[in-house]
Amino acid sequence: xxxxxxxxxxxxxxxxxxxxxxxxxxxxxxxxxxxxxxxxxxxxxxxxxxxxxxxxxxxxxxxxxxxxxxxxxxxxxxxxxxxxxxxxxxxxxxxxxxxxxxxxxxxxxxxxxxxxxxxxxxxxxxxxxxxxxxxxxxxxxxxxxxxxxxxxxxxxxxxxxxxxxxxxxxxxxxxxxxxxxxxxxxxxxxxxxxx
Amino acid sequence: xxxxxxxxxxxxxxxxxxxxxxxxxxxxxxxxxxxxxxxxxxxxxxxxxxxxxxxxxxxxxxxxxxxxxxxxxxxxxxxxxxxxxxxxxxxxxxxxxxxxxxxxxxxxxxxxxxxxxxxxxxxxxxxxxxxxxxxxxxxxxxxxxxxxxxxxxxxxxxxx
Numbered sequence: 001x002x003x004x005x006x007x008x009x010x011x012x013x014x015x016x017x018x019x020x021x022x023x024x025x026x027x028x029x030x031x032x033x034x035x036x037x038x039x040x041x042x043x044x045x046x047x048x049x050x051x052x053x054x055x056x057x058x059x060x061x062x063x064x065x066x067x068x069x070x071x072x073x074x075x076x077x078x079x080x081x082x083x084x085x086x087x088x089x090x091x092x093x094x095x096x097x098x099x100x101x102x103x104x105x106x107x108x109x110x111x112x113x114x115x116x117x118x119x120x121x122x123x124x125x126x127x128x129x130x131x132x133x134x135x136x137x138x139x140x141x142x143x144x145x146x147x148x149x150x151x152x153x154x155x156x157x158x159x160x161x162x163x164x165x166x167x168x169x170x171x172x173x174x175x176x177x178x179x180x181x182x183x184x185x186x187x188x189x190x191x192x193x194x195x
Numbered sequence: 196x197x198x199x200x201x202x203x204x205x206x207x208x209x210x211x212x213x214x215x216x217x218x219x220x221x222x223x224x225x226x227x228x229x230x231x232x233x234x235x236x237x238x239x240x241x242x243x244x245x246x247x248x249x250x251x252x253x254x255x256x257x258x259x260x261x262x263x264x265x266x267x268x269x270x271x272x273x274x275x276x277x278x279x280x281x282x283x284x285x286x287x288x289x290x291x292x293x294x295x296x297x298x299x300x301x302x303x304x305x306x307x308x309x310x311x312x313x314x315x316x317x318x319x320x321x322x323x324x325x326x327x328x329x330x331x332x333x334x335x336x337x338x339x340x341x342x343x344x345x346x347x348x349x350x351x352x353x354x355x
Contacts, residue, residue, distance in 0.1 A: 001201055002201070003203070003235040005202075005208075005237075006203060006208075007203055007204070007205045007208035008203075008208075014234075042249045045250055045253065045254065047257070056261070059234075059257075061249045064352050067341075067344055067349070067351075068343070072352065075234065091257070091260040091261060091264055092257075092260075094233060094260060095231075095232065095233030095234075181353050184353075185349050185350075185353075188344070189349065191344075192341050192342060192344050194342060
Protein backbone atom coordinates (compact mmCIF):
# COMPACT_ATOMS: atom_id res chain seq x y z
CA UNK A 1 0.00 0.00 0.00
CA UNK A 2 1.72 3.13 -1.17
CA UNK A 3 1.75 6.21 1.01
CA UNK A 4 1.08 9.59 -0.60
CA UNK A 5 2.19 12.52 1.53
CA UNK A 6 0.80 15.78 0.12
CA UNK A 7 2.52 17.78 2.82
CA UNK A 8 6.04 16.53 2.08
CA UNK A 9 5.08 15.97 -1.59
CA UNK A 10 6.32 12.44 -1.43
CA UNK A 11 5.11 9.08 -2.57
CA UNK A 12 6.42 5.97 -0.83
CA UNK A 13 6.14 2.47 -2.22
CA UNK A 14 7.17 -0.92 -0.85
CA UNK A 15 8.83 -3.54 -3.01
CA UNK A 16 9.58 -7.04 -1.74
CA UNK A 17 12.18 -9.46 -3.11
CA UNK A 18 10.88 -13.00 -2.70
CA UNK A 19 12.41 -16.38 -3.52
CA UNK A 20 13.93 -19.56 -2.10
CA UNK A 21 16.87 -19.59 0.32
CA UNK A 22 20.23 -18.52 -1.18
CA UNK A 23 18.69 -17.41 -4.49
CA UNK A 24 20.32 -13.96 -4.27
CA UNK A 25 17.71 -11.56 -2.85
CA UNK A 26 20.14 -9.92 -0.44
CA UNK A 27 22.80 -9.86 -3.17
CA UNK A 28 20.38 -7.87 -5.40
CA UNK A 29 19.97 -5.29 -2.65
CA UNK A 30 23.69 -5.13 -1.94
CA UNK A 31 24.43 -4.46 -5.60
CA UNK A 32 21.81 -1.70 -5.76
CA UNK A 33 23.21 -0.21 -2.57
CA UNK A 34 26.79 -0.21 -3.91
CA UNK A 35 25.85 1.29 -7.25
CA UNK A 36 23.50 4.03 -6.10
CA UNK A 37 24.47 7.62 -5.65
CA UNK A 38 24.81 8.40 -1.90
CA UNK A 39 22.17 11.18 -2.16
CA UNK A 40 19.61 8.74 -3.46
CA UNK A 41 19.88 6.03 -0.85
CA UNK A 42 19.60 5.56 2.88
CA UNK A 43 21.37 3.05 5.05
CA UNK A 44 20.98 -0.61 4.16
CA UNK A 45 19.82 -2.68 7.10
CA UNK A 46 20.28 -6.44 7.26
CA UNK A 47 18.78 -8.46 10.06
CA UNK A 48 20.82 -11.59 9.51
CA UNK A 49 22.22 -14.55 11.43
CA UNK A 50 25.92 -14.87 12.26
CA UNK A 51 26.34 -16.87 9.07
CA UNK A 52 24.81 -14.02 7.04
CA UNK A 53 21.53 -15.76 6.33
CA UNK A 54 18.60 -13.34 6.39
CA UNK A 55 16.79 -13.74 9.69
CA UNK A 56 13.99 -11.22 9.33
CA UNK A 57 14.57 -8.83 6.44
CA UNK A 58 16.97 -6.54 4.59
CA UNK A 59 15.85 -2.98 4.01
CA UNK A 60 17.07 -0.35 1.58
CA UNK A 61 15.36 3.02 1.05
CA UNK A 62 15.90 4.52 -2.41
CA UNK A 63 14.70 7.74 -3.99
CA UNK A 64 14.15 7.67 -7.70
CA UNK A 65 13.55 11.33 -8.48
CA UNK A 66 10.50 13.49 -8.97
CA UNK A 67 7.34 12.82 -10.86
CA UNK A 68 4.89 15.73 -11.25
CA UNK A 69 6.51 17.47 -8.29
CA UNK A 70 6.29 14.44 -6.02
CA UNK A 71 9.45 12.75 -4.77
CA UNK A 72 9.22 9.02 -5.43
CA UNK A 73 10.71 6.82 -2.75
CA UNK A 74 10.94 3.07 -2.89
CA UNK A 75 11.50 0.94 0.16
CA UNK A 76 13.11 -2.34 -0.87
CA UNK A 77 12.74 -5.34 1.41
CA UNK A 78 13.88 -8.94 1.14
CA UNK A 79 12.26 -11.86 2.93
CA UNK A 80 14.16 -14.69 4.62
CA UNK A 81 14.12 -17.47 2.03
CA UNK A 82 14.53 -20.49 4.28
CA UNK A 83 11.33 -22.54 4.48
CA UNK A 84 10.95 -22.39 8.28
CA UNK A 85 10.85 -18.58 8.37
CA UNK A 86 7.37 -18.50 6.86
CA UNK A 87 5.82 -16.47 9.68
CA UNK A 88 8.34 -13.68 9.03
CA UNK A 89 7.74 -13.75 5.28
CA UNK A 90 4.04 -13.16 5.85
CA UNK A 91 4.76 -10.09 7.97
CA UNK A 92 7.05 -8.54 5.39
CA UNK A 93 4.44 -8.88 2.65
CA UNK A 94 2.06 -6.61 4.59
CA UNK A 95 1.40 -3.43 2.64
CA UNK A 96 3.48 -4.53 -0.36
CA UNK A 97 3.12 -2.60 -3.64
CA UNK A 98 5.22 -4.80 -5.92
CA UNK A 99 7.00 -8.15 -5.81
CA UNK A 100 10.19 -9.37 -7.49
CA UNK A 101 10.53 -13.14 -7.51
CA UNK A 102 14.21 -14.11 -7.63
CA UNK A 103 14.59 -17.63 -8.99
CA UNK A 104 17.76 -19.67 -8.60
CA UNK A 105 18.43 -20.96 -12.13
CA UNK A 106 20.42 -24.01 -11.00
CA UNK A 107 18.98 -27.40 -11.91
CA UNK A 108 18.95 -28.66 -8.31
CA UNK A 109 16.95 -25.62 -7.08
CA UNK A 110 14.01 -26.03 -9.46
CA UNK A 111 11.76 -27.58 -6.86
CA UNK A 112 12.70 -24.96 -4.26
CA UNK A 113 11.76 -22.22 -6.75
CA UNK A 114 8.39 -23.79 -7.47
CA UNK A 115 7.65 -24.22 -3.77
CA UNK A 116 8.59 -20.62 -3.13
CA UNK A 117 6.28 -19.28 -5.89
CA UNK A 118 3.43 -21.30 -4.39
CA UNK A 119 4.33 -19.99 -0.93
CA UNK A 120 4.28 -16.42 -2.29
CA UNK A 121 0.87 -16.99 -3.82
CA UNK A 122 -0.52 -18.40 -0.54
CA UNK A 123 0.97 -15.69 1.65
CA UNK A 124 -0.24 -12.89 -0.63
CA UNK A 125 -3.73 -14.39 -0.62
CA UNK A 126 -3.70 -14.40 3.19
CA UNK A 127 -3.16 -10.64 3.07
CA UNK A 128 -5.95 -10.25 0.54
CA UNK A 129 -3.69 -9.75 -2.49
CA UNK A 130 -3.50 -11.87 -5.59
CA UNK A 131 -0.39 -12.63 -7.59
CA UNK A 132 -2.38 -11.98 -10.77
CA UNK A 133 -3.20 -8.41 -9.76
CA UNK A 134 -0.16 -7.12 -7.92
CA UNK A 135 2.79 -5.59 -9.84
CA UNK A 136 5.05 -8.61 -10.25
CA UNK A 137 8.24 -9.46 -12.16
CA UNK A 138 10.53 -12.49 -12.24
CA UNK A 139 14.31 -12.64 -12.24
CA UNK A 140 16.24 -15.77 -13.27
CA UNK A 141 19.38 -15.33 -11.22
CA UNK A 142 22.81 -17.03 -11.30
CA UNK A 143 22.83 -17.30 -15.11
CA UNK A 144 26.65 -17.39 -14.95
CA UNK A 145 26.73 -20.79 -13.23
CA UNK A 146 27.36 -23.92 -15.35
CA UNK A 147 24.43 -26.08 -14.23
CA UNK A 148 21.54 -23.75 -15.06
CA UNK A 149 18.23 -24.62 -16.69
CA UNK A 150 17.49 -22.68 -19.88
CA UNK A 151 15.08 -19.76 -19.56
CA UNK A 152 12.79 -21.42 -22.13
CA UNK A 153 12.44 -24.37 -19.79
CA UNK A 154 12.20 -22.30 -16.61
CA UNK A 155 9.59 -19.84 -17.83
CA UNK A 156 6.57 -22.17 -18.01
CA UNK A 157 7.46 -23.60 -14.60
CA UNK A 158 8.31 -20.43 -12.66
CA UNK A 159 6.52 -17.77 -14.67
CA UNK A 160 3.41 -19.32 -16.21
CA UNK A 161 1.65 -15.93 -16.04
CA UNK A 162 4.28 -14.53 -18.40
CA UNK A 163 5.00 -11.39 -16.39
CA UNK A 164 8.13 -9.41 -17.39
CA UNK A 165 11.19 -11.55 -16.67
CA UNK A 166 14.93 -10.96 -16.68
CA UNK A 167 18.11 -12.99 -16.70
CA UNK A 168 20.54 -11.91 -14.03
CA UNK A 169 23.79 -12.46 -12.25
CA UNK A 170 23.20 -10.44 -9.10
CA UNK A 171 26.78 -10.77 -7.89
CA UNK A 172 28.16 -8.92 -10.95
CA UNK A 173 25.00 -6.84 -11.29
CA UNK A 174 23.74 -8.12 -14.64
CA UNK A 175 19.97 -7.65 -14.79
CA UNK A 176 19.66 -6.22 -11.28
CA UNK A 177 18.58 -2.70 -12.23
CA UNK A 178 16.49 -3.93 -15.18
CA UNK A 179 14.45 -6.02 -12.77
CA UNK A 180 14.03 -3.17 -10.30
CA UNK A 181 13.03 -0.71 -13.04
CA UNK A 182 10.43 -3.11 -14.41
CA UNK A 183 8.70 -3.57 -11.08
CA UNK A 184 8.95 0.15 -10.24
CA UNK A 185 7.29 1.06 -13.54
CA UNK A 186 4.59 -1.44 -12.91
CA UNK A 187 3.98 -0.03 -9.39
CA UNK A 188 3.77 3.55 -10.73
CA UNK A 189 1.40 2.42 -13.48
CA UNK A 190 -0.77 0.82 -10.85
CA UNK A 191 -0.84 4.13 -8.93
CA UNK A 192 -1.81 5.90 -12.11
CA UNK A 193 -4.79 3.58 -12.38
CA UNK A 194 -5.62 4.53 -8.79
CA UNK A 195 -4.73 1.13 -7.30
CA UNK B 196 -7.02 -3.66 -1.99
CA UNK B 197 -7.34 -4.77 1.60
CA UNK B 198 -6.36 -1.48 3.15
CA UNK B 199 -7.35 1.96 2.03
CA UNK B 200 -4.56 3.96 0.43
CA UNK B 201 -2.56 5.84 3.06
CA UNK B 202 -2.65 9.53 2.23
CA UNK B 203 -1.48 12.52 4.24
CA UNK B 204 -2.92 16.02 3.71
CA UNK B 205 -1.58 19.31 5.00
CA UNK B 206 -4.40 19.88 7.49
CA UNK B 207 -4.04 16.53 9.23
CA UNK B 208 -0.27 16.63 9.00
CA UNK B 209 -0.24 19.91 10.92
CA UNK B 210 -2.55 18.48 13.57
CA UNK B 211 -0.34 15.42 13.95
CA UNK B 212 2.82 17.51 14.08
CA UNK B 213 1.28 19.65 16.84
CA UNK B 214 0.56 16.55 18.93
CA UNK B 215 4.06 15.18 18.35
CA UNK B 216 5.79 18.49 19.14
CA UNK B 217 3.81 18.81 22.36
CA UNK B 218 4.58 15.23 23.35
CA UNK B 219 8.32 15.90 23.06
CA UNK B 220 7.96 18.79 25.51
CA UNK B 221 5.48 17.29 27.94
CA UNK B 222 7.20 13.92 28.17
CA UNK B 223 10.72 15.43 28.30
CA UNK B 224 11.55 13.16 25.39
CA UNK B 225 14.53 13.29 23.05
CA UNK B 226 12.68 12.22 19.95
CA UNK B 227 9.09 11.33 19.12
CA UNK B 228 8.04 9.90 15.81
CA UNK B 229 5.04 8.30 14.14
CA UNK B 230 5.30 5.48 11.66
CA UNK B 231 2.61 3.60 9.80
CA UNK B 232 2.47 -0.17 10.22
CA UNK B 233 4.24 -0.62 6.88
CA UNK B 234 7.28 1.28 8.09
CA UNK B 235 6.70 4.67 6.45
CA UNK B 236 7.65 7.66 8.57
CA UNK B 237 4.71 10.02 9.02
CA UNK B 238 5.97 12.70 11.42
CA UNK B 239 8.90 13.30 13.73
CA UNK B 240 9.90 15.84 16.34
CA UNK B 241 12.77 16.54 18.75
CA UNK B 242 16.43 15.84 18.16
CA UNK B 243 15.87 14.14 14.80
CA UNK B 244 19.02 15.38 13.08
CA UNK B 245 21.22 12.91 14.91
CA UNK B 246 19.08 9.93 14.17
CA UNK B 247 18.39 7.84 11.07
CA UNK B 248 14.60 8.10 11.15
CA UNK B 249 14.03 6.11 7.95
CA UNK B 250 15.84 3.07 9.33
CA UNK B 251 14.21 3.48 12.72
CA UNK B 252 10.79 3.64 11.10
CA UNK B 253 11.34 0.43 9.17
CA UNK B 254 12.78 -1.45 12.16
CA UNK B 255 10.02 -0.27 14.49
CA UNK B 256 7.38 -1.47 12.06
CA UNK B 257 9.21 -4.80 11.76
CA UNK B 258 9.28 -5.01 15.54
CA UNK B 259 5.55 -4.29 15.84
CA UNK B 260 4.81 -6.79 13.07
CA UNK B 261 6.84 -9.51 14.82
CA UNK B 262 5.21 -8.77 18.18
CA UNK B 263 1.79 -8.83 16.49
CA UNK B 264 2.68 -12.25 15.08
CA UNK B 265 3.54 -13.50 18.58
CA UNK B 266 0.27 -12.05 19.92
CA UNK B 267 -1.67 -13.96 17.30
CA UNK B 268 0.01 -17.23 18.27
CA UNK B 269 -1.00 -16.58 21.89
CA UNK B 270 -4.53 -15.70 20.79
CA UNK B 271 -4.03 -12.14 21.96
CA UNK B 272 -5.35 -9.34 19.83
CA UNK B 273 -2.18 -7.19 19.98
CA UNK B 274 0.54 -6.23 22.40
CA UNK B 275 -0.10 -2.54 22.07
CA UNK B 276 2.81 -1.32 24.20
CA UNK B 277 6.51 -2.15 24.20
CA UNK B 278 9.29 -0.71 26.28
CA UNK B 279 13.03 -1.24 25.83
CA UNK B 280 15.40 0.00 28.49
CA UNK B 281 18.98 0.82 27.57
CA UNK B 282 21.89 2.22 29.54
CA UNK B 283 21.36 5.74 28.26
CA UNK B 284 18.36 5.71 25.96
CA UNK B 285 14.99 4.09 26.42
CA UNK B 286 12.32 3.54 23.83
CA UNK B 287 8.58 3.36 24.33
CA UNK B 288 6.52 2.01 21.43
CA UNK B 289 2.76 2.34 21.36
CA UNK B 290 0.37 1.03 18.74
CA UNK B 291 -2.32 3.65 18.14
CA UNK B 292 -5.71 2.49 16.88
CA UNK B 293 -4.04 -0.59 15.38
CA UNK B 294 -2.99 1.69 12.55
CA UNK B 295 0.07 3.75 13.37
CA UNK B 296 2.96 3.43 15.78
CA UNK B 297 3.95 6.15 18.24
CA UNK B 298 7.59 5.96 19.27
CA UNK B 299 9.12 7.95 22.14
CA UNK B 300 12.86 7.92 22.78
CA UNK B 301 13.91 9.34 26.14
CA UNK B 302 16.79 9.38 28.60
CA UNK B 303 17.22 9.91 32.35
CA UNK B 304 15.67 13.40 32.10
CA UNK B 305 12.31 11.70 31.89
CA UNK B 306 10.74 8.58 33.35
CA UNK B 307 8.67 5.67 32.11
CA UNK B 308 5.71 6.79 34.22
CA UNK B 309 5.67 10.27 32.72
CA UNK B 310 6.09 8.93 29.18
CA UNK B 311 3.25 6.44 29.61
CA UNK B 312 0.96 9.12 30.96
CA UNK B 313 1.66 11.56 28.12
CA UNK B 314 1.56 8.85 25.46
CA UNK B 315 -1.91 7.80 26.60
CA UNK B 316 -3.26 11.30 26.07
CA UNK B 317 -1.47 11.77 22.75
CA UNK B 318 -2.73 8.38 21.52
CA UNK B 319 -6.36 9.41 21.96
CA UNK B 320 -5.79 12.60 20.01
CA UNK B 321 -3.88 10.83 17.26
CA UNK B 322 -6.53 8.19 16.98
CA UNK B 323 -9.16 10.84 16.33
CA UNK B 324 -7.02 12.56 13.70
CA UNK B 325 -6.25 9.33 11.84
CA UNK B 326 -9.87 8.27 11.90
CA UNK B 327 -10.88 11.57 10.30
CA UNK B 328 -8.06 11.23 7.79
CA UNK B 329 -9.10 7.73 6.76
CA UNK B 330 -12.72 8.67 6.29
CA UNK B 331 -11.57 11.57 4.12
CA UNK B 332 -9.46 9.24 1.99
CA UNK B 333 -12.34 6.81 1.61
CA UNK B 334 -14.61 9.53 0.22
CA UNK B 335 -15.29 9.11 -3.47
CA UNK B 336 -13.75 11.74 -5.65
CA UNK B 337 -10.54 12.14 -3.64
CA UNK B 338 -8.45 11.91 -6.78
CA UNK B 339 -4.88 10.71 -6.95
CA UNK B 340 -2.24 13.16 -8.23
CA UNK B 341 -0.97 10.23 -10.23
CA UNK B 342 -4.06 9.75 -12.33
CA UNK B 343 -2.59 12.04 -14.97
CA UNK B 344 1.00 10.88 -15.12
CA UNK B 345 2.09 9.62 -18.49
CA UNK B 346 4.28 6.69 -19.51
CA UNK B 347 6.84 9.31 -20.44
CA UNK B 348 6.88 10.70 -16.87
CA UNK B 349 7.58 7.22 -15.60
CA UNK B 350 10.28 6.56 -18.22
CA UNK B 351 11.97 9.86 -17.37
CA UNK B 352 12.55 8.66 -13.81
CA UNK B 353 14.80 5.95 -15.13
CA UNK B 354 16.80 7.94 -17.64
CA UNK B 355 20.08 8.23 -15.86
